Amino acid sequence: MKNFLKKIWKWIDDRSGISESILPVITHPVPPRAKWSYVFGSATLFCFLLQVITGVALSLLYQPSSKEAYQSLQFITNQAKFGNVLRGIHYFGASAMIILVGLHMMRTYITASYKYPREMNWISGVFLLIFTIFMGFTGQLLRWDSNGVWSSVVAAQQLGRVPFVGEYLARLLLGGNTIGGQTLSRFYSYHVFIVPAFIFLFVAFHLYLVIRNGISEPPKAGRMVDPKTYRSWYQNLLKRKGVPFWPDAAWRDIIVSAFIIIAIIALAVLFGAPALTTPPDPSMVQTSPNPDWYMIPFFALFALMPHKIESIAMLLGPLLTIILLFSIPFISHKGERSPLKRPWAMFGVICVFVFVISLLVIGLQASWSPNFNTKPLPLTDIKSSNPDSTIVKGVHLFYAKGCQYCHTINHYGGKAGPNLTTVGNRLSIEELKVRIVNGGKNMPSFGGILSKEDLNNIVSFLHSQN
Ligand code: HEC
Incomplete structure (x- = not known):
């Protein structure tokens, strides 16, 4: 029997080349003394896989049409076995993925891992950040309750106010001038086919680059990155002190990812998915939308901006932010990587962090949108x-x-x-x-x-x- 299994394995391995191609990858040498802060990328990946699994499971019961979507979600939540937990995992998984993408990005920024030769790692990462946020945004509408729908209405209105291209973009996003059945099919298509396909592609490319350029060594003050000598210096470091990725470095990734996934499932079991609000009623513009928490900073930002500069800021703000994110590795691609020697870069990242958290807190507290449910004053x-x-x-x-x-x-x-x-x-x-x-x-x-x-x-x- 043992021999037989061995034969099968030999056959598979010979035809596919697994031990020639995969094994060297998981045991490839990495710099020693890896840090716990290096685990967020792999944790994000595991959360993404969890989203794929729960998403596919949800799609078995979900009906993406404006007539049935709300009922089918109600069925998933209240009747299907483990349906509520499944929705909960997908919801908390999305939240975790957004937090982890943010942490991963902050870590790579703080350790300046975007410098030579890993510029493209950073750029593909920015694409993945944008895709992840877009997944959160489109997923919210698929709930097809008044909350999800009106959050998208508000977002589309904001988009529509962007000068020149706004109305066109809003129409492209919604599949029409207003939100309706065609919007739902379109968002379903974005959320289930188009964006995940891009995520898979970019994740594969991102991981390929991690292997090709190697995991960045923990920075040390005074040790400069010089594009002319870096690669040979890095190879030398691996030769002298490198440890195999599996198991010497990967155990941290496994522990943290397992912990996060258990935490997501525990939250889903304890709290379930967010309750569905009432079904959307296109004839009634009368709710104050309550977007998912990770969308709130965006809503708060637009709500706080003075109206006069708003339409220009709405075009320039996101555009400049994205251009800045993409250009970071070109603005500085060599030199110091240690955060201790990059005080201005650290000051910048702290400012951005405080800014986003404040927007979130302000957004959670204030009901900046009008309250159309108010009762007359007696x-x-x-x-x-x-x-x-x-x-x-x-x-x-x-x-x-x-x-x-x-x-x-x-x-x-x-x-x-x-x-x-x-x-x-x-x-x-x-x-x-x-x-x-x-x-x-x-x-x-x-x-x-x-x-x-x-x-x-x-x-x-x-x-x-x-
Ligand atoms: C879309 C929301 C909105 C509606 C509708 C609205 N207001 Fe206001 N109102 C505001 C905001 C925001 C301010 C603060 C303006 C500012 O700071 O420049 C304000 C300011 C005021 C002020 C000055 C308050 C102060 O302490 O300085 C008065 C008075 C007022 N509104 C009365 C009214 C009346 C009367 C109506 C109905 C006819 C009305 N508002 C409708 C949003 C609204």
Whole structure:
């Protein structure tokens, strides 16, 4: 029996060349003293494989049509065996993948692993970052509940405001002028065929480059990268001190990846997938979207930008960011790799990190988008104990004209604009009129919309709130 198995293996190995081609790769020498911080890349890869497996499993039951998508997800969540856990793994796996891609990128930046000869490793990595974010964005819509759909509507509106090409891009993204069945098929195609195909391709290329150029040695202050001598120096280092990748360096990757995957599954079992909100209703623009956490920094960024510079910034911001990311290895491809000797580079990465985290925190706290679900303010809740008819009319208009979508009075209303509970203390009648007629940053001007009488009623109501 043993001999028979050996024969089979010999046959396979002879015809395929496994031990000639694969074995040298997994036992190829790598620099000694690998660090724990070098594990994020492989952990990302394992998360991606987990996403592929759970994604394929989900696709067995998911129906990508606007009529059935919501029901099929409901079926997966509530009836299918382990369906909720499966969705949970796919959700937490996506979150983990985004975090790990970020950490991997930060590590390679901090250790300047993008310098000669690994520029292309970095560039293919930037592509993989973009693909990963796009997967998160498209996956959110496939949920086809009001949350997922309206988050995409808002994103498409933002895209549509980009000068010159915005409308075209938005139409390309959505497969039409509005979100509908064709958008769902299109996003399904992006999420399940097109982008994963690119990810597989780029991951293969990325890994090939890791083998070709070798894993970067942990940097040391004062040891410069010189493109003329680096390769021979590196080969020499491997010859003298190299250790086989498997098992000397790879055990760390295996432990960390296993831990992360167990953590993802545990989270999925404990919490399940995020609950589906109501089915989307194309006739109703009345929800405030609540995008997945990894999309929130983008939403917060656009919400915080002053409207005047916004449309230019919306074109230039992402464009410059992507150009900058791609050009990092060309801006500096030799010299110091140690973070201790690159204070400005470290300062930059800390700034970016703080910026993104602040956007996330701001975005999670603020409801910057109007709250269309607000209930009318009851008359018992206004400040004037004995409201006359102008004030009562003002209260109704404040709701009917949509002011309350953005402004809160006594806990009723949205938070996109300032709280007006005590605005009577702050602003005079004249000032109130000016503010409402002219509008302001993120406040529409109501000059042409309100009649003089309406305006007077609203103002006398607001002025009584002190
Ligand atoms: C789309 C959201 C939105 C809507 C709708 C809206 N506002 Fe505002 N409003 C804002 C924002 C944002 C500001 C802050 C403007 C600024 O800082 O320049 C503001 C400012 C104000 C102010 C000045 C507050 C202060 O403390 O300085 C008043 C008064 C006001 N709005 C009244 C109204 C009234 C009345 C309506 C309805 C007719 C209305 N708003 C509709 C978003 C909105």
